[in-house]
Amino acid sequence: MKKLLAIMWKDVNVLFRDGAAVALIIAGPLVLTIGLGLVTGSFAASDAPAISRIPVLIVDQDGGRFATALTDLLTGEDLADLLAPEMWNDEAAALERTRDGDVAATVVIPAGFSAGFLPDMTTGALPDPVALRVYGDPGSPIRAGVVRSIAEEFTNRAQTGVTTVQIALTSLATSGAASPAELPAIGRAMGEQLFSGDGAAAATGSLIDLRVESVAAGDDESFDPLAYFAPAMALLFLMYAVTLGARTLLSERREGTLARMLAAPVTNGQVLGGKVAGIFLGGFIQMAVLILLSTTLFQLNWGNPLGVLLVIASAALAATGWGLLIAAVSTNSGQVAGLGMALTLIFGILGGSFVPGMQMGSLLERAGSITPNKWAMDGFMALAAGDGLPAIIVPVAALLAMAAILFIISAALFRRRQSELLVG
Amino acid sequence: MTEPILTAKELRKRYGDNEAVRGISFSVLRGEIFSLLGPNGAGKTTTINMLSCLIEPTSGTAEIAGHAIPGDTLNVRRAIGVVPQEIALYDSLSARQNLEFWGRLYDMGGKELSRRVDEVLEQVGLSDRGKDKVKTFSGGMKRRINIAAGLLHKPQLLFMDEPTVGIDPQSRRRILDMVKELRDQGMTVLYTTHYMEEAEELSDRVGIIDQGKLIALGTQDELTKIVGEQETLRLHLNEEAAAAVAAIDGGAAATDGRVNLFAGSAGVLGAAAVDHQIVVSVTDANAALAGVVGRANTAGLAIRSIDIERPNLEAVFLHLTGRGLRD
Structure with missing residues (x-):
């Protein structure tokens, strides 16, 4: 075991002493994350056609005045280019469609939502707020974020208006300018004026509890495009990092260091095990460093730390499996580099690293399932949305299964080529 | 100097239709420098690879320090040190880090490894360059570290496969002197070369190898006769x-x-x-x-x-x- 670990640490040491490689696998993803984040941020803030006709389901369980106002807003002409809303009665079915990625988000207006804005006529106190629920498709975080922003804007205006009316009525009552009997009518009139105008007023704090949740349910969380691109780019370059590691399996043969290792009292298994462990650890460290840096630089919340570690480890294992397979079918390190780069890009596209929320055909979408990128992104997005460990069971299991299958295939291929690979 | 530490019997290695080594038999005695002299492609490196247990002979056997080839691979590898023809080092690591890595593969560690690294750096005249990355070294210095890595665990038998290929005369002189010092310290050396001058200067006995066959073997006097x-x-x-x-x-x-x-x-x-x-x-x-x-x-x-x-x-x-x- 000591010799296996010695080989592993040596490989990690060699990888992270290569300035060019470190710049590529650490700085590269960070720069791309910033770039794509900025570009996507611009898209989200403009009328760019890239984000338009966002499919959204509205489930109105309230039917009250505020619920109607929100529904009118979402289905109105003003937002017709941006949203493609559909009224829906069955919340469970709506969530199912969101989970399947058929729509970007579902807005659920719960019963009691409107009543939560109306103060008690005798005491003037507001009842407990009723949460407006926005469920987003983890695969379309930006478009779900747009829907969330609209809902948030509505509730902010509503709460501002209610507060304004409350203050005005209190002033009228305490100054004697209006009798208590007149106050309800004045309040209704003010409310109609406020909600028929632009309603612009300073926010005074949250009276309405707005929750943005993934379809897997979870805690309060808001979406930041960088939160998507940071893991997406890290995963893209993870594939590249493991390719660099896999190249050493063949370059060490060319440079004679592999033969020298095997001339020492070590077994073939220790050498190959050490190399594989080195590739894995290199990928793991790269991902961990990127996550730490992006947390610091972009103020990102990745979610449950243990879950994040599990996703990193399983993604690094699956990527290592792909790296080994590439090395097993290549005859020289140049071939590994070429195949690795091709696979990095293909996996990036299929796994959604470049175009978040892209509406790919079902065939391409299914093809994405062979990539570590897709499953790891599912895991990261669920965690970032506040979901707990149960939400990452499927992605982690898929990544581990992928790693196991690739390791078995690679081992069989290496065994067939053992003598050629070890001493040329 | 009469007891053989290495005995090879009818070693053969075939790659498809090409027989790289065609039934080589020889012995290396403890404490001597034995040279395998022959042109490029004669089968020297293939012979060394079989004796290092890197490749299995197609037929034939060998015994090193009492351990059989094929069969007792790990014990054979413990008994030998190998200085390959290539500079088998990691350029981005320092000389010391390289040596420490190779030492760990020979079950060395801790203070013992650190002390041996100091000793071999001294032995090859590079004590002051231990912390420098190997990529900053000249070809001759890399060759010396390449040799140092083979000496770390004090092998009973050292294989040196064309260790002076591609270096300047000054570095070659230094390496030849080092090989003689190793012999003087009691180490047995199996040295391969295609330079007649090196074989003549270093060897107690010489085996001349050509086209996979050992065509002559003996002391220089015996051979020139x-x-x-x-x-x-x-x-x-x-x-x-x-x-x-x-x-x-x-x-x-x-x-x-x-x-x-x-x-x-x-x-x-x-x-x-x-x-x-x-x-x-x-x-x-x-x-x-x-x-x-x-x-x-x-x-x-x-x-x-x-x-x-x-x-x-x-x-x-x-x-x-x-x-x-x-x-």
């Missing part, structure tokens, strides 16, 4: 000898290095083109000199200088194979 009193005329040319001779000698030299230009000249036994030289084997150098120079001049060969050499290993090789050592 094979050619009797033959002497060598070494004609230094300004151009590549094989090409020059091919132009005037019917192209024969271009295929196997043999030179027919001097055939029939008084006292000439054979000739071969080697690099920028023509090596002419003669019975009496003084008597043959005029005839050889005359033929060369007539043929238009531009001779820069001529050396007259007493019987040596190259003459032995030429005598046994008809070709020069560096063909």
Whole structure:
């Protein structure tokens, strides 16, 4: 075991002493994350056609005045280019469609939502707020974020208006300018004026509890495009990092260091095990460093730390499996580099690293399932949305299964080529 | 120095239709420097690879320090040290980090490893460069670290596979002196080379290998007796000898290095083109000199200088194979 670990640490040491490689696998993803984040941020803030006709389901369980106002807003002409809303009665079915990625988000207006804005006529106190629920498709975080922003804007205006009316009525009552009997009518009139105008007023704090949740349910969380691109780019370059590691399996043969290792009292298994462990650890460290840096630089919340570690480890294992397979079918390190780069890009596209929320055909979408990128992104997005460990069971299991299958295939291929690979 | 530490019996290695090593048998005695001398492609490295347990012999056996090949792989590897022909080091690591890594593969660690690293760095004259990355080293310095890595665990038998290839004369001198020091300290060395001068300077015994076969074996005196009193005329040319001779000698030299230009000249036994030289084997150098120079001049060969050499290993090789050592 000591010799296996010695080989592993040596490989990690060699990888992270290569300035060019470190710049590529650490700085590269960070720069791309910033770039794509900025570009996507611009898209989200403009009328760019890239984000338009966002499919959204509205489930109105309230039917009250505020619920109607929100529904009118979402289905109105003003937002017709941006949203493609559909009224829906069955919340469970709506969530199912969101989970399947058929729509970007579902807005659920719960019963009691409107009543939560109306103060008690005798005491003037507001009842407990009723949460407006926005469920987003983890695969379309930006478009779900747009829907969330609209809902948030509505509730902010509503709460501002209610507060304004409350203050005005209190002033009228305490100054004697209006009798208590007149106050309800004045309040209704003010409310109609406020909600028929632009309603612009300073926010005074949250009276309405707005929750943005993934379809897997979870805690309060808001979406930041960088939160998507940071893991997406890290995963893209993870594939590249493991390719660099896999190249050493063949370059060490060319440079004679592999033969020298095997001339020492070590077994073939220790050498190959050490190399594989080195590739894995290199990928793991790269991902961990990127996550730490992006947390610091972009103020990102990745979610449950243990879950994040599990996703990193399983993604690094699956990527290592792909790296080994590439090395097993290549005859020289140049071939590994070429195949690795091709696979990095293909996996990036299929796994959604470049175009978040892209509406790919079902065939391409299914093809994405062979990539570590897709499953790891599912895991990261669920965690970032506040979901707990149960939400990452499927992605982690898929990544581990992928790693196991690739390791078995690679081992069989290496065994067939053992003598050629070890001493040329 | 009579007990063999290595005994090889009828070692063969076949790659498809190509038999790289064709039944080699020899012994290396404890405390000696034994050289395998032969041109490139003669089978030296394949022999070393079989004895290092890197490749399994197609047939034949060997025994190193009492451990069998094939069979007792790990114990054989513990007993030997290997200095490969390539500079098998990690450029981005320092000399010390490289040595520590290789030491760990030999079950070394802690203070013992640190002390041995200091010792071998001292031994190869690079104590002050231990912290420097190997990529900053000259070719000769890299060669010395390459050797140091093979010495860390104090092997009973050290394999050195062409350790001076591609380095400057000063570094070569240093390495040859180091090999002799190792022998003086009691280490046994199996040294492969295609440089006759190195084999002559270093070796207690020499095995001459060509086309996968051991064609002669013994001390230098024993080997030179094979050619009797033959002497060598070494004609230094300004151009590549094989090409020059091919132009005037019917192209024969271009295929196997043999030179027919001097055939029939008084006292000439054979000739071969080697690099920028023509090596002419003669019975009496003084008597043959005029005839050889005359033929060369007539043929238009531009001779820069001529050396007259007493019987040596190259003459032995030429005598046994008809070709020069560096063909």
